[in-house]
Amino acid sequence: MNSSIITIDIGGTKIAGGLVTLPSHSERDEPTDEPLVTSDPAWTTATPATGGNHVADEVVALIKRIAEATGDSNPIAVGIGSAGVIDPDGRMIVSATDAIPGWAGTPLADIVEQAVSLPVVIENDVHAHARGEALFGAGTGAQSALMVAVGTGIGGALTLNGDIVRGSRGLAGHVGHIVTPYGRGYRCSCGCDGHLEAIASGPGMTRWFNARGGNATDARDLEQQAIAEDELARTVLAEAATATGEIIAGLVNSFDPDIVILGGGLARAGNLYWEPLRAGYASQLMPPLANTPLVPATLGSSAALIGAAQLADSLYRGVHHDASN
Numbered sequence: 001m002n003s004s005i006i007t008i009d010i011g012g013t014k015i016a017g018g019l020v021t022l023p024s025h026s027e028r029d030e031p032t033d034e035p036l037v038t039s040d041p042a043w044t045t046a047t048p049a050t051g052g053n054h055v056a057d058e059v060v061a062l063i064k065r066i067a068e069a070t071g072d073s074n075p076i077a078v079g080i081g082s083a084g085v086i087d088p089d090g091r092m093i094v095s096a097t098d099a100i101p102g103w104a105g106t107p108l109a110d111i112v113e114q115a116v117s118l119p120v121v122i123e124n125d126v127h128a129h130a131r132g133e134a135l136f137g138a139g140t141g142a143q144s145a146l147m148v149a150v151g152t153g154i155g156g157a158l159t160l161n162g163d164i165v166r167g168s169r170g171l172a173g174h175v176g177h178i179v180t181p182y183g184r185g186y187r188c189s190c191g192c193d194g195h196l197e198a199i200a201s202g203p204g205m206t207r208w209f210n211a212r213g214g215n216a217t218d219a220r221d222l223e224q225q226a227i228a229e230d231e232l233a234r235t236v237l238a239e240a241a242t243a244t245g246e247i248i249a250g251l252v253n254s255f256d257p258d259i260v261i262l263g264g265g266l267a268r269a270g271n272l273y274w275e276p277l278r279a280g281y282a283s284q285l286m287p288p289l290a291n292t293p294l295v296p297a298t299l300g301s302s303a304a305l306i307g308a309a310q311l312a313d314s315l316y317r318g319v320h321h322d323a324s325n
Contacts, residue, residue: 003316004073005309006066006118008059009125009301010047010082012099012152015055016301017043017062019070020079020309034136035309037302038070051102052093059108060115067116078112078120079312081128081304083153088170090121090315097189099152121312126155126173127164129297131307133261134159137299142258147297148175148248151264153189154197158255162310175247176201182243186211196247200240202265209236219266226272237269238276245280248294253286263297 003022008015021036043066048054063078084096084103091110096103109120130147139145139159148156154176158165166172176197177190186208188195199208202219209216214232216222225233248260260281266273281294297303 003313004070004075005312006063006075006078007305007308007312008062008078008080008082009128009304009308010055010059010080010100011125012083013047015045015047015058015062016305017066018302018305019066019073019075020305021073022309022313035306037305039302039305040069043069047100049101052100052104052106053102055100055103056106056108056111060112063112063116075118077312077316078116078118079128079305079308079310080108080112080120080122081125081308082108082122083125085170086122086124088166090123090311092122094170097153099189119312119316121308121315123164123308123311124155124157124170124173125149125304127157127166128307128311129263129304130157130159130173130261131162131164131310132299132303132305133263133297133307135162135310136306137303138261138295138297139259144255144257144259146248146251146255146257146260147173148244148251148260148262149264149297150200150244150262150266151202154201154244154264156251158257175251178247178250180243180247182239196243200244205236205240208240209233212236223269223272227270234272237272241273241275241277242280245277245282245294246284249281249284252289252292253284256289257292260292260294261297262294263303267296 005020007020008017018039085094087094092107093103112120126149133139134145145159156175157173177195179194180196183194183199186198188198198204205219206216209222222233226237
């Protein structure tokens with residue numbers, strides 16, 4: 001019997017929801033079996049900048065809207081992908097950057113369970129994204145995949161046979177918190193100096209551009225100025241992309257994945273971003289790893305919803321589906 005899961009993706013700027021219908025476990029070995037994702041523009045809202053409880057309230061309201069709109073689906077659980085570090089049991093937000101003020105310490109699973117009377121599990125949003133892409137997206141068929149997501153922040157995850165390598169404290173995959181020479185002198189959202197996220201995430205790149213004399217409202221504006229042949233915009237976009245490519249290459253040298261998948265908002269940028277990204281990546285790979293593909297994600301916003309649904313479904317059925325180290 002198919003499983004329906006209400007899924008939520010919580011980012012620094014928006015919260016999105018959907019209903020994911022998974023094929024029954026007995027049917028999942030069939031190559032044509034894929035999740036069915038039902039979404040609606042009404043199931044998206046801005047992430048409140050007023051504290052963790054307000055974010056939790058928005059999540060509950062969104063889940064109730066989805067449940068009402070899909071009343072005959074009989075969801076069995078709720079899966080949530082969220083920015084921040086999630087505790088190993090998938091119950092609360094252990095820590096978070098300033099992207100969502102007051103998010104750390106929020107017992108989100110307890111709040112949602114009490115409000116909607118369904119079992120709930122949470123995991124990091126990029127981990128959810130990586131699981132979705134590894135199982136049903138760009139990483140389909142690969143035994144190991146490195147996912148890097150570049151958007152409001154920069155995160156990542158290594159998947160082995162579709163399972164996330166979370167690390168002993170659930171912190172594995174913070175790609176944006178690796179030092180790059182380009183970032184020296186720029187403070188990261190985590191408080192450290194010189195991290196990739198400080199100059200290569202969407203907001204970081206925008207601040208970097210403006211600090212060097214530019215004037216952009218966001219990364220999309222910066223990219224449009226680069227397309228219009230603004231020299232500084234092109235330089236900043238290229239340097240941020242190069243730094244990102246170099247960091248990814250270092251991770252490939254360390255972990256030797258079958259494939260690297262780039263997701264997030266900046267993965268949808270054009271050649272002015274992808275060409276220096278690929279050049280920086282190629283320049284730092286060890287020769288035996290030179291053919292490791294670096295490809296864009298294919299599932300878009302559905303990836304995190306599918307990944308969170310997979311985790312919620314497996315835990316609901318008592319199946320351990322997450323590597324712990």
